[in-house]
Amino acid sequence: MSDYVMTVQDKVESWLQDVHIDEETKRELRSLENNPAELEDRFYKDLEFGTGGLRGVIGAGSNRMNRYTVGRATQGFAAYLLATAKTSDSVPSVVIAHDSRHFSPEFALEAALVLAGNGIAAKLFRSLRPTPQLSFTVRRLHADGGIVITASHNPPEYNGYKVYNASGGQLVPHEAEQVIAHIRQVESFAQVKRLTREEAEAKGLLVWLDEAEDEAFAGTVASVSVNPELLRSGAGKDVVIVYTPLHGTGNGPVRRVLDKLGFSQVHIVPEQEQPDAEFSTVKSPNPEEREAFKMAIELGRKTCADILIGTDPDADRMGAVVRTKSGEYEILTGNQSGAILMYYMLSQLKEKGKLPENGAVVKTIVTSELGAEIARHYGLTVFNTLTGFKYIGEKMNEFEKSGSYTYVFGYEESYGYLAGNYARDKDAVVAASLISEAAAYYKQQGKTLMDVLEDIYREFGYYREALSSITMKGKDGVAKIGALMTSWRVSPPDSINGFTVTEVLDYSLGLDGLPKENVLKFLLDDGSWFCLRPSGTEPKIKFYFAVKGSSDDDAKARLASLQEQVLSRANS
Numbered sequence: 001m002s003d004y005v006m007t008v009q010d011k012v013e014s015w016l017q018d019v020h021i022d023e024e025t026k027r028e029l030r031s032l033e034n035n036p037a038e039l040e041d042r043f044y045k046d047l048e049f050g051t052g053g054l055r056g057v058i059g060a061g062s063n064r065m066n067r068y069t070v071g072r073a074t075q076g077f078a079a080y081l082l083a084t085a086k087t088s089d090s091v092p093s094v095v096i097a098h099d100s101r102h103f104s105p106e107f108a109l110e111a112a113l114v115l116a117g118n119g120i121a122a123k124l125f126r127s128l129r130p131t132p133q134l135s136f137t138v139r140r141l142h143a144d145g146g147i148v149i150t151a152s153h154n155p156p157e158y159n160g161y162k163v164y165n166a167s168g169g170q171l172v173p174h175e176a177e178q179v180i181a182h183i184r185q186v187e188s189f190a191q192v193k194r195l196t197r198e199e200a201e202a203k204g205l206l207v208w209l210d211e212a213e214d215e216a217f218a219g220t221v222a223s224v225s226v227n228p229e230l231l232r233s234g235a236g237k238d239v240v241i242v243y244t245p246l247h248g249t250g251n252g253p254v255r256r257v258l259d260k261l262g263f264s265q266v267h268i269v270p271e272q273e274q275p276d277a278e279f280s281t282v283k284s285p286n287p288e289e290r291e292a293f294k295m296a297i298e299l300g301r302k303t304c305a306d307i308l309i310g311t312d313p314d315a316d317r318m319g320a321v322v323r324t325k326s327g328e329y330e331i332l333t334g335n336q337s338g339a340i341l342m343y344y345m346l347s348q349l350k351e352k353g354k355l356p357e358n359g360a361v362v363k364t365i366v367t368s369e370l371g372a373e374i375a376r377h378y379g380l381t382v383f384n385t386l387t388g389f390k391y392i393g394e395k396m397n398e399f400e401k402s403g404s405y406t407y408v409f410g411y412e413e414s415y416g417y418l419a420g421n422y423a424r425d426k427d428a429v430v431a432a433s434l435i436s437e438a439a440a441y442y443k444q445q446g447k448t449l450m451d452v453l454e455d456i457y458r459e460f461g462y463y464r465e466a467l468s469s470i471t472m473k474g475k476d477g478v479a480k481i482g483a484l485m486t487s488w489r490v491s492p493p494d495s496i497n498g499f500t501v502t503e504v505l506d507y508s509l510g511l512d513g514l515p516k517e518n519v520l521k522f523l524l525d526d527g528s529w530f531c532l533r534p535s536g537t538e539p540k541i542k543f544y545f546a547v548k549g550s551s552d553d554d555a556k557a558r559l560a561s562l563q564e565q566v567l568s569r570a571n572s
Contacts, residue, residue: 008039008040008043008044009039011043011062012029012039012043015029015060015061015062016029016030018188018189020068020188020189020190020192021068021189025060025066025068026060028059028060029060029061039061040475041063041474041475042059042060042061042062042063042064043061043062043063044063044475045062045063045475046062046063046069047062047063047064047065047069049073049176049179049180049183052162052163052164052170052171052176052388052390053073053160053161053162053163053170053171054069054070054073054160054161055151055154055158055159055160055161055538056069056158056159056160057157057158058102058103058157058158058159065103065107065151065158065159065160065161066103067103067106067107067110068189070107070110070111070149070161071110071111071114071189071192071194072183072186072189072192073161073163073183074110074111074114074115074147074192075114075118075182075183075186075191075192075193076179076180076182076183076184076185076186077094077115077145077147077163077179077182077183078114078115078117078118078120078193079118079182079185080178080179080182081094081120081144081145082118082119082120083178083182084178085144086144091119091120091121091205092119092120092121092144092145093120093121093122093123093141093143093144094115094120094121094122094123094143094144094145094146094147095123095124095134095137095138095141095143095145095146095147095164095209096108096111096112096122096123096124096125096134096146096147096148096149097124097125097128097129097130097131097133097134097137097146097147097148097149098125098128098129098148098149098150099128099131099148099149099150099151099248099249099313099314100128100247100248100249100275100276100277100313101149101150101151101156101158101159101277101313102156102157102159102277103159104128104149104150104159104277105127105128107149107159107161108124108125108147108149109124109197111147111149111161112124112200112206113194113195113196113197113200113206114192114193114194115205116194116195116199116200116203116205116206117192117193117194117195117200118193119205120144120205121204121205121206121207122200122205122206122207123137123141123143123207123209124206124207124208124209125208125209125213126208126209126210128248128249128275129214129249129253130249130250130253130311130314130315130316130427130428130429131148131150131162131249131314131315131316131425132315132316132418132423132425132426132427132428132429132430133213133214133217133253133429134146134147134148134164134168134425135164135168135169135393135423135424135425135427136168136216136217136220136422136423137209137213137217138164138166138167138168139167139168139422139423139424140213140216142166143166144166145163145164145165145166146163146164146165146168147161147162147163147164148161148162148164148314149161150162150313150314151313152312152313152314152316152317153284153285153286153287153288153312153313153317154538155279155284156277156278156279163176163179164424164425167393167397167424168393168423168424168425169390169393169394169396169397169424169425170388170389170390170393170424170425171390172390172391172394172515173515174515214252214253214256217253217429218253218256218257218260218429219260220420220422221253221257221420221422221427221429221430221433222257222260222261222433223420224419224420224422224430224433224434225261225433225434225437226344226345226348226349226352226354226419226434226437227348227437227441230437230440230441230444231261231262231437231440232262234262235262235440235441235443235444236258236261236262236263236264236436236437236440237262237263237264237265238265238440238443238444239263239265239306239307239436239439239440239443240265240267240303240304240305240306240307241258241263241265241266241267241305241306241307241308241309241436241439242266242267242268242269242296242299242300242303242305242307242308242309243255243258243266243267243268243269243296243308243309243310243311243432244268244269244272244273244292244293244295244296244308244309244310244311245268245272245273245310245311245315246272246279246282246285246287246292246310246311246312246313247272247274247275247276247277247279247280247281247282247285247313248275248285248311248312248313248314248315249275249311249313249314249315250311250312250315250428250429250432251268251273251274253315253429254309254311254315254428254429254432254433255268257429257430257432257433258432258433258436261433261436261437263436263440265303267299267303267305269295269296269299271295272295272296279313281295282294285312285313286312286317287310287311287312287317287318287319287415288317288319288334288414288415290321290331292310292319293308293310293319293321293329293331296308296310296321297321297329300321300323300329301329304323305323306322306323306439306443306448307320307321307322307323307435307436307439307449308320308321308322308329309321309432309435309436311428311429311432312415312428315427315428315429316389316416316425316426316427316428317414317415317416317426317428318337318415318417318428318431318432318435319331319332319334319337319415320332320337320435320449322439322448322449322450323448323450324448324450325448325450325451330450332449332453333413333465334367334411334412334413334414334415334416335367335368335370335371335413335463335465336453337415337417337431337435338363338367338368338371338411338413338417339368339370339371339374339453339456339463340435340438340449340452340453340456341409341411341417341419341431341434341435341438342361342371342374342375342409342411343374343452343456344434344437344438344441344442344452345408345409345419345434346374346375346378346380346408346409347378348441349408350378355378355379355380355408356406356408357379358381358404358405358406359378359379359380359381359405359406359408360380360381360382360383360395360399360405360406360407360408361375361380361381361382361383361408361409361410362382362383362384362385362392362395362396362407362409362410363382363383363384363385363392363410363411363412364384364385364386364387364388364391364392364412364413365384365385365386365387365507365519365521365531366387366412366413366521366531366533366544367411367412367413368413368463368465368546369463369546369548370456370460370461370463371411373460373461374456374460375409377460380408381405383395384512385514386507386514386515386517386519387412387414387517387519387533388412388536389410389412389416389418389425389426390424390425391514391515392410392412392418392426393424393425395407395410396410396421396424397424400421407421410426411426412426413465413467413544414467415428417430417431417434418430418431419431419434435449438452457552461548462548462549462550462551462552462554462555463546463547463548463555464546464547464548464549464552464555464556464558464559465544465545465546465547465559466544466545466559466563467542467543467544467545468542468543468545468563468567469535469540469541469542469543470540470541470543470570470571471538471539471540472539472540472541473539474539477539478539481534481539481540481541482534484532484541484570485518485520485532485534485541488520488532489506489508489520492504492520492522493522493569495524496522496524496530496562496565496566497524497528497558497561497562497565499524499525499526499528500524500525501522501523501524502523502524502525503522503523504520504521504522504523505520505521505522505523506519506520507519507520507521517533518533518534519531519532519533520532520533526547526558527547527548528545528546528547528548528558528562529545529546530543530544530545530546530562530566531543531544531545532570541570543563543566543567543570545559545562545563545566546559547559547562
C-alpha cells in the first residue's frame with residue numbers, strides 16, 4: 001500500500017479533472033489559482049462531522065459546503081442505514097427538511113436524490129421547515145432517519161447538514177462514528193449513487209410531504225400547554241406579543257401554535273418576517289444577541305408589548321425580551337428563560353396534581369444550576385449531559401425504554417428548550433408558546449416576567465452566568481485552540497478570582513458515564529465555576545462562567561471579575 005499523501009494542489013487538480021464535477025464549480029476553483037491561502041483553506045481537510053453533521057462556508061472544495069460534500073456525506077449515511085436496517089423486507093426512509101439559507105433547497109434535494117439512488121425513500125418538505133418539526137416528523141412517520149440542511153444562527157456564508165436517527169435525535173458519538181467510517185469509504189464522487197428527480201419520483205423514492213405534517217406538528221406542540229384552562233378562559237387575548245422569525249423557518253409554525261392557544265395580539269416584525277438568506281436586517285440571526293432584537297424592541301415600544309420573542313433561522317432556539325415595570329425591555333439569557341419556564345411549568349403541574357412522581361429534568365454541564373435547584377425543589381431528579389441537545393434526546397430515549405423516569409423538561413444555556421415527548425431536539429416553537437403562556441398567567445397576577453425572575457432569585461439564590469468566545473479561524477486556529485486546551489489541562493490554576501480551584505473536571509476522560517469530550521470545567525470553593533469548550537461547529541473556543549451571589553449586584557460583580565481573570569490568562 002502506498003504511503004503517498006495528496007497535497008492541496010493534488011486535491012485541487014483532482015477536482016478539476018473529475019468528470020462528475022460541474023463546470024461552474026471548476027471555474028470557481030480556477031479563479032483562485034493565484035490565491036494559494038484560500039485554496040489551502042478549502043482543501044487542507046475534508047469538511048468534518050462535528051455535533052451531528054457538517055457545517056461550513058459555502059463554496060467549492062473538500063472543506064466547504066457544496067453539492068459534492070453533501071452528496072458524499074449522504075452516500076455514507078445511506079450505506080450506514082442499509083447496514084443497520086432492522087429488516088430487509090421494507091424500504092428504509094429518511095425525512096429531509098431545510099431552512100432559508102443559500103442553497104438549502106438544492107442541498108436538500110441533492111441529499112434526497114442520493115438516498116433514492118441507494119434505494120432509500122426520501123420524504124422531503126417542499127419548502128423551509130423548522131428543525132424540531134423534522135425531529136417530530138421522523139418519529140411520526142416511523143422513518144429510519146432524518147436530514148436537515150441548516151447552519152442554525154451562523155453567518156450567511158455558512159450552511160450545514162445535520163443527521164438524525166430513527167428516534168428523531170441528532171446522531172450521538174457511537175452512531176456518528178459509524179456514519180463517518182462509511183463516508184471515508186467514499187473516496188471519489190464516482191461512488192456516489194444518484195437518481196434524477198424524475199427517476200426518483202417515478203420509483204416512489206422521492207415523496208413530497210404536504211401540509212398535513214404542519215397541522216400535526218402544530219397540534220402536538222399546542223397540546224403541551226400546562227394550563228389549557230387559563231387559555232380557554234381568554235387570558236391569551238390580554239398579552240401583547242411581538243415576534244420575529246429573523247428571516248427563518250419559525251414564522252408559520254410559531255404563529256400557528258400561538259393562534260391555536262388563543263393569543264390574538266401577536267405582532268410580527270415586518271422587516272424580518274420573510275425568508276432572507278442574507279439575513280440583511282441583522283449582523284447575526286441569533287436570538288442570543290440583543291442586536292437581533294433591535295427592530296422587535298422598536299415595535300414592542302409602539303405596541304406596548306409584554307414580551308418579545310425571536311427564533312433563529314431553523315427555529316430550534318428561542319430568545320425572549322420582557323418589559324419591565326418601568327416600560328423598558330430587558331433581554332433574558334438562555335439560563336434565565338429556562339429558569340422561568342421550569343418554574344412556571346413545575347408550579348402549575350404541582351398545583352394541578354400532575355407532577356409525575358418519577359419526573360426528571362435534563363440539562364447540560366454548562367447550564368446554570370438555578371434550574372436544577374428549582375427542579376429539586378419540586379421533587380424532580382436532575383440529570384446532566386454533555387453540551388448538545390442530542391445527549392438530552394438520548395436521555396429521553398433511555399427514560400422511555402426503561403420507564404425509570406418521566407421526562408418533563410430539558411434545556412441548555414444556548415437558548416434550547418424542549419417540553420413534551422414528541423421530539424428529540426430543542427424546539428423554539430414550544431418554547432415560544434410556553435413563555436407566552438407564562439406571561440399570560442403572571443399578567444393576571446399583575447406581574448411581568450422580570451418580577452417572576454426576581455421572585456425566583458429571592459427564593460433560590462442570585463445566579464448569574466456568562467459566555468465568552470475566542471474565534472481562531474483556519475488551519476492555524478485549530479492548532480491554537482488545541483494548544484490552549486493543553487495549557488489549561490497540563491497547568492491548571494490553583495486559584496482564580498481570589499478563590500481556590502477545588503476540582504478540575506476533564507471530560508476527555510469520560511466522567512460520570514458520559515462520552516469523552518474535549519471539555520474542562522473548573523470548580524471554585526465559593527460555588528462558582530468556569531468551563532472551556534472548543535466549539536464543535538464553529539472555529540472558536542467557548543468560555544462559560546457561573547456564580548451565585550448574596551444579591552444581584554454581588555453576583556454581577558463576582559461574574560465580571562471571574563470573566564476578566566480567566567480571559568486574561570487565555571489571551572496571554
